[in-house]
Amino acid sequence: KNEVEQSPQNLTAQEGEFITINCSYSVGISALHWLQQHPGGGIVSLFMLSSGKKKHGRLIATINIQEKHSSLHITASHPRDSAVYICAVGEGGSEKLVFGKGTKLTVNP
Amino acid sequence: ETGVTQSPTHLIKTRGQQVTLRCSSQSGHNTVSWYQQALGQGPQFIFQYYREEENGRGNFPPRFSGLQFPNYSSELNVNALELDDSALYLCASSWNRGGYGYTFGSGTRLTVV
Numbered sequence: 001k002n003e004v005e006q007s008p009q010n011l012t013a014q015e016g017e018f019i020t021i022n023c024s025y026s027v028g029i030s031a032l033h034w035l036q037q038h039p040g041g042g043i044v045s046l047f048m049l050s051s052g053k054k055k056h057g058r059l060i061a062t063i064n065i066q067e068k069h070s071s072l073h074i075t076a077s078h079p080r081d082s083a084v085y086i087c088a089v090g091e092g093g094s095e096k097l098v099f100g101k102g103t104k105l106t107v108n109p
Numbered sequence: 110e111t112g113v114t115q116s117p118t119h120l121i122k123t124r125g126q127q128v129t130l131r132c133s134s135q136s137g138h139n140t141v142s143w144y145q146q147a148l149g150q151g152p153q154f155i156f157q158y159y160r161e162e163e164n165g166r167g168n169f170p171p172r173f174s175g176l177q178f179p180n181y182s183s184e185l186n187v188n189a190l191e192l193d194d195s196a197l198y199l200c201a202s203s204w205n206r207g208g209y210g211y212t213f214g215s216g217t218r219l220t221v222v
Contacts, residue, residue, distance in 0.1 A: 004151075033211065042215030043199060086151060096142065096165055097201075097211065099151035 002027040006087050006100035013107050019074040021103045023087030026068065033097065034061050034072045035086040043086070046072070077107045113202050115214035122190050122221050130185040130219070132200030135212045139204065140164070141183040142211070143175060146197040155198075158183055187219075195221045 003026040013019055023032070034046040047054050047061040049070065054061050058077075063070040074081055084102040091098070114133040122128050134141050140159045144152035154167035158177035172188040181202070187194055200214040 035213070040215075043201075043213040045211060045213060048211075088151075096154035096157060096167065097144075097152075098154075099144075101149075101151045 002089055002091055002098045004087055004089055004098050004100040006103050008103060010104045013077050015078060015107055015109050017077050019077050021072045021085050023070045023100055024068060025089045029089040029091055031090045032063055032070050033088040037084040037086060079107045079109050082106050113200055113212050113214035115200050115217050117217060119218045124190055124192060124221055126190050127188045130198050130217045132183045132214055134181045134202030137204060138202035139181050141177055142201045143185045144199040146199060152199055190221045192221050195219060
């Protein structure tokens with residue numbers, strides 16, 4: 001059974017700061033997802049990674065398969081980035097995603 | 110390309126009642142997965158449907174059941190509602206069964222009183 005751990009659980013930053021959220025998992029995976037969830041619930045898929053690095057705007061996601069670790073970075077953070085960021089992994093051949101508990105990010109102006 | 114649509118967005122039911130939640134998958138996706146997210150927790154896998162057949166189930170009792178239709182839309186049915194069933198129910202569609210390319214709906218917030 002895959003265990004997905006995220007850190008930190010809560011993060012408060014000032015506008016403009018560089019943010020890093022970490023995710024570790026215990027079993028080999030087929031893909032790792034970074035998701036954003038705003039108050040009210042809707043989930044937006046930010047990235048899906050199986051290796052290397054992806055960038056979209058101010059967001060960067062990296063994954064190290066050997067170390068079973070991924071990071072989500074936000075550059076020049078903004079109050080609108082305030083949300084819960086969730087890491088989820090898909091196991092090879094498995095039908096389900098296993099989710100971390102999320103990191104609640106608050107960016108103050 | 111349409112996204113994943115869930116209905117209703119909010120719902121209040123009484124303990125013991127039955128509820129049906131609906132999900133329209135993204136165009137081109139043949140797989141739908143349902144997740145339950147309790148307050149303050151990460152989503153938990155309920156089950157997945159692939160081409161109208163159940164393709165995996167999480168640790169949920171039989172009173173949680175589902176359907177997938179020929180157009181790949183899906184329903185989640187919960188019988189004999191309990192207070193602990195209060196949660197956000199998320200639907201995600203994908204074009205395969207293996208954890209790739211998920212698109213999530215905005216969820217249905219179910220409150221059981």
